[in-house]
Amino acid sequence: MLQSDNTKKFPLMSLNRFEAFSDGVFAIAVTLLVIEIKAPDLSHTTSSEAVAKLLQVLPHVLSYATSFIVIGVVWINHHALFHFLKRVDRTTLVINLLLLMCVAFIPYPTALIGEYGSSLPVVVFYGLSLAVTGFAYNALWFHVVSRYVKTDKLIPQKIVQKATIWTISYPISYLVAASLAFISINLSIVLYVLIPSFYLLPGIIDKQLMEQV
Amino acid sequence: MLQSDNTKKFPLMSLNRFEAFSDGVFAIAVTLLVIEIKAPDLSHTTSSEAVAKLLQVLPHVLSYATSFIVIGVVWINHHALFHFLKRVDRTTLVINLLLLMCVAFIPYPTALIGEYGSSLPVVVFYGLSLAVTGFAYNALWFHVVSRYVKTDKLIPQKIVQKATIWTISYPISYLVAASLAFISINLSIVLYVLIPSFYLLPGIIDKQLMEQV
Amino acid sequence: MLQSDNTKKFPLMSLNRFEAFSDGVFAIAVTLLVIEIKAPDLSHTTSSEAVAKLLQVLPHVLSYATSFIVIGVVWINHHALFHFLKRVDRTTLVINLLLLMCVAFIPYPTALIGEYGSSLPVVVFYGLSLAVTGFAYNALWFHVVSRYVKTDKLIPQKIVQKATIWTISYPISYLVAASLAFISINLSIVLYVLIPSFYLLPGIIDKQLMEQV
Amino acid sequence: MLQSDNTKKFPLMSLNRFEAFSDGVFAIAVTLLVIEIKAPDLSHTTSSEAVAKLLQVLPHVLSYATSFIVIGVVWINHHALFHFLKRVDRTTLVINLLLLMCVAFIPYPTALIGEYGSSLPVVVFYGLSLAVTGFAYNALWFHVVSRYVKTDKLIPQKIVQKATIWTISYPISYLVAASLAFISINLSIVLYVLIPSFYLLPGIIDKQLMEQV
Numbered sequence: 001m002l003q004s005d006n007t008k009k010f011p012l013m014s015l016n017r018f019e020a021f022s023d024g025v026f027a028i029a030v031t032l033l034v035i036e037i038k039a040p041d042l043s044h045t046t047s048s049e050a051v052a053k054l055l056q057v058l059p060h061v062l063s064y065a066t067s068f069i070v071i072g073v074v075w076i077n078h079h080a081l082f083h084f085l086k087r088v089d090r091t092t093l094v095i096n097l098l099l100l101m102c103v104a105f106i107p108y109p110t111a112l113i114g115e116y117g118s119s120l121p122v123v124v125f126y127g128l129s130l131a132v133t134g135f136a137y138n139a140l141w142f143h144v145v146s147r148y149v150k151t152d153k154l155i156p157q158k159i160v161q162k163a164t165i166w167t168i169s170y171p172i173s174y175l176v177a178a179s180l181a182f183i184s185i186n187l188s189i190v191l192y193v194l195i196p197s198f199y200l201l202p203g204i205i206d207k208q209l210m211e212q213v
Numbered sequence: 214m215l216q217s218d219n220t221k222k223f224p225l226m227s228l229n230r231f232e233a234f235s236d237g238v239f240a241i242a243v244t245l246l247v248i249e250i251k252a253p254d255l256s257h258t259t260s261s262e263a264v265a266k267l268l269q270v271l272p273h274v275l276s277y278a279t280s281f282i283v284i285g286v287v288w289i290n291h292h293a294l295f296h297f298l299k300r301v302d303r304t305t306l307v308i309n310l311l312l313l314m315c316v317a318f319i320p321y322p323t324a325l326i327g328e329y330g331s332s333l334p335v336v337v338f339y340g341l342s343l344a345v346t347g348f349a350y351n352a353l354w355f356h357v358v359s360r361y362v363k364t365d366k367l368i369p370q371k372i373v374q375k376a377t378i379w380t381i382s383y384p385i386s387y388l389v390a391a392s393l394a395f396i397s398i399n400l401s402i403v404l405y406v407l408i409p410s411f412y413l414l415p416g417i418i419d420k421q422l423m424e425q426v
Numbered sequence: 427m428l429q430s431d432n433t434k435k436f437p438l439m440s441l442n443r444f445e446a447f448s449d450g451v452f453a454i455a456v457t458l459l460v461i462e463i464k465a466p467d468l469s470h471t472t473s474s475e476a477v478a479k480l481l482q483v484l485p486h487v488l489s490y491a492t493s494f495i496v497i498g499v500v501w502i503n504h505h506a507l508f509h510f511l512k513r514v515d516r517t518t519l520v521i522n523l524l525l526l527m528c529v530a531f532i533p534y535p536t537a538l539i540g541e542y543g544s545s546l547p548v549v550v551f552y553g554l555s556l557a558v559t560g561f562a563y564n565a566l567w568f569h570v571v572s573r574y575v576k577t578d579k580l581i582p583q584k585i586v587q588k589a590t591i592w593t594i595s596y597p598i599s600y601l602v603a604a605s606l607a608f609i610s611i612n613l614s615i616v617l618y619v620l621i622p623s624f625y626l627l628p629g630i631i632d633k634q635l636m637e638q639v
Numbered sequence: 640m641l642q643s644d645n646t647k648k649f650p651l652m653s654l655n656r657f658e659a660f661s662d663g664v665f666a667i668a669v670t671l672l673v674i675e676i677k678a679p680d681l682s683h684t685t686s687s688e689a690v691a692k693l694l695q696v697l698p699h700v701l702s703y704a705t706s707f708i709v710i711g712v713v714w715i716n717h718h719a720l721f722h723f724l725k726r727v728d729r730t731t732l733v734i735n736l737l738l739l740m741c742v743a744f745i746p747y748p749t750a751l752i753g754e755y756g757s758s759l760p761v762v763v764f765y766g767l768s769l770a771v772t773g774f775a776y777n778a779l780w781f782h783v784v785s786r787y788v789k790t791d792k793l794i795p796q797k798i799v800q801k802a803t804i805w806t807i808s809y810p811i812s813y814l815v816a817a818s819l820a821f822i823s824i825n826l827s828i829v830l831y832v833l834i835p836s837f838y839l840l841p842g843i844i845d846k847q848l849m850e851q852v
Contacts, residue, residue, distance in 0.1 A: 014718075014722065017658055017718050018718075019233070020233065020658070021662045021665060021666050021714060023230055023233045023234045023237055024237055024662060024663055024665075024666025024667065024670075025666045025669060025670050026234060027233075027234050027238045027241060028237065028241055028454075028667055028670040028671075029670055029673075030238060030313070030317060031237075031238050031242055031245060031317040032670060032671075032673070033317070034242075034318055034320050034321050035245065035248065035320075035674065037321050039321070039324050039325050039328060042325075042328070042329045042332055043329070047332070050329075050333075051334045054334055054335075054338060061318075064314075064318070068310075068313075068317070069310065072310040072313075072314075075234060076306055076310075079227075079230050079231075083227060093715055094839050097707075097708065097711040097715075097839075100669070100707075100711075101704060101707045101708075104669060104673055104707070105673055105700075105703070107673050108673050108676050108678070111678050112678050115678060115681070116681045116682070116689075119684075119689050120686045120689075121686055121689040121690045121693055122681065122689065122693075125693060200307050200310075232443055232446070233446060236443055236447045236450060237450055239447060239450075240447050240450025240451045240454060241450065241454055241667075243451060243526070243530060244450075244451050244454040244455055244530040245454075245458075246530070247455075247458070247530055247531055247534050248461065248533075250534050252534070252537050252538050252541060255538075255542045255545055256542070258545075260545070260546045260547055263542075263545050263546075263547040263548065267547055267548075267551060277527075277531070278527060281523075281526075281530070282523065282527075285523040285526075285527075288447060289519055289523075292440075292443050296440065413520050413523075446659065449656055449659045449660045449663055452660060452663075453660050453663025453664045453667060454663065454667055456664060456739070456743060457663075457664050457667040457671060457743045458667075458671075459743070460668075460671070460743055460744055460746050461746075463747050465747070465750050465751050468751075468754070468755045468758055468761065469755070471758070473759045473760055476755075476758050476759075476760040476761065477760045480760055480761075480764060490740075490744070491740060494739075494740045494743070495736065495740075498736040498739075498740075501660060502736075505653075505656050505657075626736075
């Protein structure tokens with residue numbers, strides 16, 4: 001697999017450790033989300049007061065579930081993208097590091113929106129964080145596509161175009177959702193929940209995987 | 214392994230990263246449990262006072278150990294389930310993500326029951342969390358069995374039926390244990406400790422593994 | 427590797443995920459230790475006051491480093507033990523889960539001894555925690571040796587005997603160190619630091635590995 | 640790969656688990672950094688007050704991003720170093736454990752400098768922590784080079800010399816940056832950000848990898 005001429009120009013980094021490190025960061029970011037849900041003070045409460053206090057934790061649980069799916073979606077796409085590759089160059093490593101930096105940051109805006117879900121700046125900040133993460137994924141996508149997918153003709157050009165539109169529309173939909181907060185905070189929050197759920201549906205790359213197999 | 218005709222209908226996702234990500238979440242969820250055990254304030258205490266304060270941490274240690282085994286049991290079963298598979302489809306990924314979301318949430322009710330083990334709503338909440346996790350595992354089980362195990366006849370039909378009963382009875386026993394809290398909180402807690410210990414015993418799938426080898 | 431007759435009695439579990447999960451717990455337990463080191467309050471302090479406050483963190487750093495090496499030593503031995511195996515049975519899984527439960531618990535006594543290093547019960551508690559972890563490792567050792575190593579004659583009997591003494595003496599030395607706290611707390615702490623450092627030296631199994639290769 | 644004579648002197652430890660454990664620690668250390676960013680208290684604030692309070696978190700975000708890249712750089716180099724090896728001896732394991740101990744400690748000075756970025760001792764402490772981590776990496780580098788790279792002539796001598804200078808200059812530049820804090824704290828901080836960014840550029844080993852392939 002390394003005998004072809006053009007691989008000489010691209011240093012090989014074992015995909016194994018690259019994926020192990022990335023999967024580690026995804027798995028930890030997703031699991032750390034729960035730490036931000038603080039236990040309410042239930043000492044000296046009756047059962048019904050305790051139930052009421054536990055119900056107040058619901059926004060935290062919602063922001064936990066939303067961010068869990070957001071990171072899960074990025075992980076699934078990351079997974080599908082590198083499925084086609086055999087080698088990773090230094091630029092991919094660096095862009096991937098920036099993407100992971102965004103992903104590992106998500107627990108912070110998640111904690112904020114769980115606590116202050118009615119604060120306009122917090123709701124906008126949450127959306128912007130997810131949009132920036134999406135743009136970092138786009139940078140990875142464009143680099144990998146131009147460097148490996150096109151060169152080696154791993155996927156037909158038409159599919160790449162469709163998938164590119166799909167990939168770009170991800171962070172843009174977060175930008176739109178974030179700016180709608182200036183009209184209605186609740187509308188933004190509904191969109192924050194819907195967008196990642198929508199991206200859980202089979203993507204264009206998956207269908208390609210399915211057809212290629 | 215990919216040349217057979219029927220694989221064409223099922224997109225392949227490398228089981229490798231699927232398992233690495235899942236194992237990561239299991240391992241982190243289990244290890245994060247300890248963070249919820251807060252150190253008591255031992256400044257200006259005599260030795261015997263310090264011993265008394267350390268002993269008050271015991272309920273936390275018990276809830277730590279119980280949740281550790283609960284997650285361990287889910288991990289062992291997850292392990293045994295995917296032992297038979299070679300490929301994972303998008304639906305499996307999504308259901309698995311929901312299961313991991315439940316697993317990663319467990320540190321939260323664990324912290325609560327360690328702190329407020331005599332509060333009825335907290336005890337019920339703990340049991341419900343484990344039941345929901347169990348139902349998520351059931352969803353994964355039913356999907357994998359109907360999509361892969363039955364299609365490819367990986368395990369004899371009779372064994373599948375027995376294992377299904379075993380799998381369904383897991384969350385139901387938590388539901389029963391949780392509802393018994395309305396009669397006796399201590400009874401619930403005893404059951405919460407016993408149920409996962411029981412499931413540590415060799416399961417039906419294991420015996421199957423043993424016979425097949 | 428599975429055609430021999432006697433493997434039929436032992437269910438196979440892929441060593442891969444067993445090790446991945448274990449390595450995950452070891453890696454997280456070791457990295458979580460740093461969370462317990464709290465930042466001192468340095469607002470409104472002069473530079474020399476800030477230096478003094480930072481120096482007060484030293485006991486925490488010492489307990490961090492000690493527990494890091496303790497867990498590292500268990501990991502290295504775990505690694506050497508399973509190096510010889512190809513299959514894991516249910517009992518191994520369960521004992522391993524108990525060992526990981528002890529390992530993942532270590533950040534708690536570590537935080538305590540970093541904060542209350544002059545408290546007799548805390549110093550004893552730290553030593554007992556490490557001793558219990560050591561005994562859990564012994565349980566794993568004895569099971570693996572009797573079930574796999576002896577059956578398959580992976581290592582000469584003489585080496586197994588030497589390594590067993592080495593393995594038993596590990597938790598016993600912690601028990602001795604913990605009980606010496608009743609005479610001198612500082613003596614215990616010095617021993618807590620020395621014991622794992624001593625076990626970082628090449629062990630009997632390693633020498634065996636070296637000769638076998 | 641094990642039949643050659645000289646391997647007999649070096650005990651083999653599977654590189655697999657060695658890398659899995661190391662990658663785990665790197666991934667967790669990097670992801671834990673976010674935990675140290677505390678949410679500001681935004682209750683009873685107007686939108687503009689909330690924005691002001693969120694902007695005060697910026698130093699934390701900067702220290703988060705810097706330490707993320709610092710650890711990422713160590714990981715990339717670690718990755719490139721072990722790319723050439725097939726076996727790991729006990730000394731490598733021990734030095735690696737010390738390196739990981741330094742890496743896993745980085746979230747602590749990161750939290751401090753995010754909170755007290757104008758305190759001279761804190762700024763010096765941050766630089767010293769990164770310098771010590773760099774020296775630990777140097778120890779690993781020198782051991783691996785003298786034990787494996789030179790013996791097996793994996794890389795030409797000339798490249799090794801260049802890469803050694805590159806490796807030594809890493810911790811020394813942190814020492815210089817830390818000592819410049821006595822002249823200007825801001826200068827140190829600018830250097831702390833620039834040094835790891837500089838090391839993200841392709842290193843000498845990478846170029847070697849590229850030429851060898």
